[in-house]
Amino acid sequence: MCLAIPGQIVAFDDAQPLLARVDVGGVRRNVNVGLLADDPLIAGDWILIHVGFALSKISAEQAHDQLRMLQAMGEDALAIEEIRGYTFADGGERR
Amino acid sequence: MKYVDEFRDPQLIGGVAREIARSVDPHRHYRIMEVCGGHTRAIYRHGLRDVLPENIELVHGPGCPVCVLPTGRVDDGLAIAQRDDTILTCFGDMLRVPGTHGTPLELKARGADIRMVYSPLDALRIAQDNPAKHVCFFAIGFETTAPSTALTLLRARTLGVRNFSVFCNHVTIVPGMRAILDSPDMRIDGFVGPGHVATVIGCRPFEFVARDYGKPVVVAGFEPLDILEAILLIVRQLHAGEARVENQYRRIVLWEGNLAALRAMASAFELRPFFEWRGLGFISQSALKLAPAFADFDAEVRFRVPGVRVTDPKAAQCGEVLKGVLQPAHCKLFGTQCNPEHPVGALMVSSEGACAAYYRYVHRGEPVTA
Numbered sequence A: 001m002c003l004a005i006p007g008q009i010v011a012f013d014d015a016q017p018l019l020a021r022v023d024v025g026g027v028r029r030n031v032n033v034g035l036l037a038d039d040p041l042i043a044g045d046w047i048l049i050h051v052g053f054a055l056s057k058i059s060a061e062q063a064h065d066q067l068r069m070l071q072a073m074g075e076d077a078l079a080i081e082e083i084r085g086y087t088f089a090d091g092g093e094r095r
Numbered sequence B: 001m002k003y004v005d006e007f008r009d010p011q012l013i014g015g016v017a018r019e020i021a022r023s024v025d026p027h028r029h030y031r032i033m034e035v036c037g038g039h040t041r042a043i044y045r046h047g048l049r050d051v052l053p054e055n056i057e058l059v060h061g062p063g064c065p066v067c068v069l070p071t072g073r074v075d076d077g078l079a080i081a082q083r084d085d086t087i088l089t090c091f092g093d094m095l096r097v098p099g100t101h102g103t104p105l106e107l108k109a110r111g112a113d114i115r116m117v118y119s120p121l122d123a124l125r126i127a128q129d130n131p132a133k134h135v136c137f138f139a140i141g142f143e144t145t146a147p148s149t150a151l152t153l154l155r156a157r158t159l160g161v162r163n164f165s166v167f168c169n170h171v172t173i174v175p176g177m178r179a180i181l182d183s184p185d186m187r188i189d190g191f192v193g194p195g196h197v198a199t200v201i202g203c204r205p206f207e208f209v210a211r212d213y214g215k216p217v218v219v220a221g222f223e224p225l226d227i228l229e230a231i232l233l234i235v236r237q238l239h240a241g242e243a244r245v246e247n248q249y250r251r252i253v254l255w256e257g258n259l260a261a262l263r264a265m266a267s268a269f270e271l272r273p274f275f276e277w278r279g280l281g282f283i284s285q286s287a288l289k290l291a292p293a294f295a296d297f298d299a300e301v302r303f304r305v306p307g308v309r310v311t312d313p314k315a316a317q318c319g320e321v322l323k324g325v326l327q328p329a330h331c332k333l334f335g336t337q338c339n340p341e342h343p344v345g346a347l348m349v350s351s352e353g354a355c356a357a358y359y360r361y362v363h364r365g366e367p368v369t370a
């Protein structure tokens, strides 16, 4: 729960503006970007993900540092498991 | 240098470690508290104590949300799980936390519908998928997690999901720090501030520590280099007779925090007059509850939560460890009655817990692979 996972935004869905398609180590899931409402995002941006929400925008370098840190802590597998576990927006969020 | 060579800049780390060694006053003892459990874990994991001079003592703070939750609140949450047609959802960290009558996992084995989720939005999704059931989310966490629960609540309201509620146990870090500063058996010289909480609340809320208590606070990131730099900055402030809030984690943390996250929290939550923390007792205005506008989603309003208070087993010294008065290995139960397979306290369960981190990386000396 306290993991901060770096991911890169791949695309946005016009129908669901609060969700961004994010790539984390090859795994793609939708993540809620509502907490970055003040900080407009574009595809290619890197973000720090926490329990399904983007918590801050970061640079590519910071993202790689964070990834390296997760690896060094032995938490990279956990991070991927968490990303895979986000089911809320799998194949389009329910309305 | 033990575990730090997997990092990009072992020389830098060695340089900072030497600089700390050069800077400390050999006649002085330094007690520095890392507030956040993520820091505690990183310190043990990377063996950072081994690169610090002996007279710098690192004291673990209360920044592990699972650890500070008193047993009574765990029992209250589990009481909700025992209602008919109810699904209780929680983060994985909660599953093995002992309540009076067992852990959530044990209760699940006995038939309760308890499900692990990775995001509060998944709890909401389960509610949408199970309209005949009630789905309650057992919310825990400091300000890093609270905004996510807030946005989930806003979303639940927008979508009109009626079978969803939140059992709110979000706590705020600043009153916890104040309680430690006010505690008579506590002497802390400076604080390594919690980096990810500060992403949300910014650095300003820590200013009272410097202003009212005269102690330095350095908000820090989670790499070994970050933590060592923060310690060096604290030592420098102490020698200069200063007390300021510094932001070592500028690459992520803005001084003002994340305003959108603060707005989300302000709309969904209000402060509780007081809340019990394990080990620290009742602390005023230290936790969040749902704002009246969200009463329909408030598990404590919807259900008769027993509101039990449970005292910890006598021999367990979780409270002292949480306050930083005692190091994990000095608890009478450490490693014997209390171990990760049979945890007595939550500090032995959570990956952020000081006892679990100490057990894993120091006591058992788990091999560290790069």
Ligand code: SF4
Binding pocket: B315, B316, B317, B318, B319, B321, B328, B331, B332, B333, B334, B335, B338, B339, B343, B344, B345, B346, B347, B348, B355
């Ligand atoms: S060893 Fe167990 S009982 Fe003792 S402080 Fe740690 S978690 Fe609590």
